[in-house]
């Protein structure tokens with residue numbers, strides 16, 4: 245049984261103080277849920293929010309990591325640093341990082357390995373553009389991203405990763421993939437995983453859906469057999485709405 249993960253990707257939003265306020269309010273109103281609860285703030289929000297979250301089930305993750313442990317990489321954060329801070333999850337390969345910051349499949353693969361080597365879990369984002377979807381090449385595209393991200397990982401390591409399917413056309417647009425379309429692609433990803441890393445790992449890997457997930461649509465997405473959680477941008481920024489994701493969404 246794969247545990248549901250509700251991950252809030254805050255992107256470049258909120259100051260550390262606003263993040264701490266959010267955690268305090270969430271703690272005070274924490275709902276009953278079977279889901280794992282994760283917020284990924286900006287890098288400077290991680291430490292103060294970890295302190296605020298102490299003693300609760302709220303986990304604080306990171307939105308990115310470099311693959312090297314140290315060196316002349318101005319502005320970057322190493323996996324060693326994140327691991328030393330006690331960060332459990334690191335998002336990699338988000339379409340915004342791929343598009344705006346030119347993160348390649350090869351970078352994503354190196355980051356996945358480095359994050360696993362430091363005892364953390366990568367949340368590997370994949371997803372097609374509208375153009376690719378309209379050309380009917382979306383499954384092929386996503387399969388390529390998944391295989392590239394997991395290249396040369398042992399089945400044992402691969403079993404630990406989380407994959408997030410985020411169709412680019414559904415991010416921040418209010419257009420969610422229908423639950424059926426999301427399930428279709430995510431089932432396809434599980435088939436690709438079967439080929440790439442074997443049955444056991446393919447059944448263990450959690451696959452999230454992301455793209456305009458809200459309290460109103462989270463339940464129908466999570467009802468699907470292969471969808472193990474959500475990676476949420478906008479609707480994770482307000483406490484009420486994040487709680488709605490947890491209560492609407494527990495499997």
Ligand SMILES: O=C(CO)COP(=O)(O)O
Nearest residue numbers: 253415416455456477478
């Ligand atoms: O990119 C996303 C999460 O990583 C999705 O963002 P929205 O939920 O705002 O569409």
